[in-house]
Amino acid sequence: MADTKESCRALVCAALNELKAQKAIAADDVAPEKISVETPPNPEMGDIGMPMFPFAKIFRMAPPVIAKEVVSLIKADTAASIGTFVAVGPYVNVKLDKAKSAGKILRRIEKDGENYGSFDENGKKPFEGRRVMVEFSSPNTNKPLHLGHMRNDALGESVSRILNKAGAEVYKVNIINNRGVHICKSMLAYKLFHEANGDTPESLGIKGDHFVGQCYVEFDKYAKEHPEANQQAEEMLVEWEKGDDNDDLHKLWRKMNGWAINGVKETYDRTGVSFDKLYFESDTYLKGKEEILKGLEKGVFYKAEDGSVRIDVTDVVGKGKDEDKHEKVLLRKDGTSVYITQDIGTAIFRHSDWAFNQMVYVVASEQIYHFKILFHILKKLGFSWAEKLYHLSYGLVNLPSGRMKSREGTVVDADDLIDSLHNDALAAINERGRSEEVGDAAEVAEKVALAALHYYLLQVAPVKDMLFNPQESLSFNGNTGPYLQYMGARIASILRKAEESGLALDSSDEALSLLSNAEEWELTKMLGDYPSMVTKAADALDPSIMANYLYNVSKSFSKFYQTSPILNEEDKKKAGARLFLASCTLTVLKSAMNLVLVPYLDRM
Secondary structure (H helix, E strand, C coil), X not given: CHHHHHHHHHHHHHHHHHHHHHCCCCCCCCCHHHCCCECCCCHHHCCEEEECHHHHHHHCCCHHHHHHHHHHHCCHHHHCCCEEEEEXXXXXXXXXXXXXXXXXXXXHHHHHXXXXXXXXXXXXXXXXXXXXXXECCCCECCCCCEHXXXXXXXXXXXXXXXXXXXXXXXXXXXXXXXXXXXXXXXXXXXXXXXXXXXXXXXXXXXXXXXXXXXXXXXXXXXXXXXXXXXXXXXXXXXXXXXXXXXXXXXXXXXXXXXXXXXXXXXXXHHHCCCCCEEEEHHHHCCCCHHHHHHHHHHCCCEECCCCCEEEECHHHHCCCCCCCCCEEEEECCCCCECHHHHHHHHHHXXXXXXXXXXXXXXXXXXXXXXXXXXXXXXXXXXXXXXXXXXXXXXXXXXXXXXXXXXXXXXXXXXXXXXXXXXHHHHHHHHHCCCCCCCCCHHHHHHHHHHHHHHHHHHCCXXXXXXXXXXXXXXXXXXXXXXXXXXXXXXXXXXXXXXHHHCCCCCCCHHHHCCCCCHHHHHHHHHHHCHHHHHHHHHHHCXXXXXXXXXXXXXXXXXXXXXXXXXXXXXXXXXXXXXXXHHHHHHHHHHHHHHHCCCCCCCCC
């Protein structure tokens, strides 16, 4: 549909400029991008609508009058290959030639195959030439991944796939937070409760990140009765920073980090999340100090009375509570770095490592203030690429039971959550007597669990807080991942049965001209929108756009299949055309499902 919409826009644009010339209006020519393209609320009004409101001031005419004039100037023979242009109130609407448009859309899907959706109406990838680095996940090595990480991971992986689909070169990175007082708390607990026994994840039969997380919870309980424990953890951090790689403390640090990181990697593998490079805070936390000192010499920063190095960020975040200017400390008075100093150095280091022209940070909305200042400082330092830094902030995700607190052990562990979804999905398969039909029931249950989790997390716009309801996510009806999988499996079943009965796909002009009823046409138009939906989701960095599109396509197919029989249709031409439409639908579903991390199943 995207190329058809552009053709309609071009014809209306030419007519507007011809009308401007006829009226001798002294104004710049109307550019095609100034004409918005919409879908009329009632299909009987047309398939495409273009409002004339924006041109009322230029032409000094009422929008309905402009619409009539434009339609009269569009030559019927010129528009014949597209459809019929009509004036409907203040809109120029187009009633497309269904047979020609359907054939154009479906044959393009057949031709492009799995690449369908990557190319615009001119055969170009809209994001070609864009190098996008996406940072996401950022786990701490004192605990396993939890439900909040699952939303972060799903957003980062999905956005990366969508950008790649739109033609961007994507580089996925992950900063592992493997140093700091929280790490020392887990280490102190290990020394107190496990070291003497020689405990390891293997000896206890516990996944590595779960074991380290258990140590972190043990520290919190211990510290409530022994307040001095917090001071001991602080002292351990100082000792770690002063020590060398071969001392006992660093050996323990490396061992426990290894346990945690290996465990987290297992979860990444399980959920289909991957990275091109892992960065470690222990390697980057000192970076940035040199850049701050350079900026101080250039006058970008200033030294405060207490000796600290600061920058005025009032223009970015506003004044303080007392209407004072807002300052950000970049180096403490003793010359040591703060957290944002590390991020400044890491950003510069990353650009030299992989020269991106856009970078996306997938980080919770609690860090909006931090990223505003970070981006401002990098611009002040003169890095041109800083203009293309973007904070993809997302809201909190909780369970109906309430918020999570990892130090108290109330966090919703990612592995436990997926296990629970897996077990419920397997039980549903067995209850329906489908275990033999689906093949490996355990493998199918795992894919259903991942579809339930990922789709539920991605169907909501990132900026919104959300409540994750495990039972709702697993439903095979409604707006869920398993429903999408069911629809894909249903189409696959139709294609198998058609092949067994000898019914073949028919993409001939004669056959496709028979795809004219409302349900066939609605589904076809929706499939034609896929490339523009990919571009829209990539532009907005919002997977919920793709998730909602997927659900609408699935609903449209269901409606089509109820009203338009395939296997029982007596007219073999019509049956073959409908089978071709079903096959094209499956191509789009499989492609779009991959973008939102929903595994495809050909049997359910």
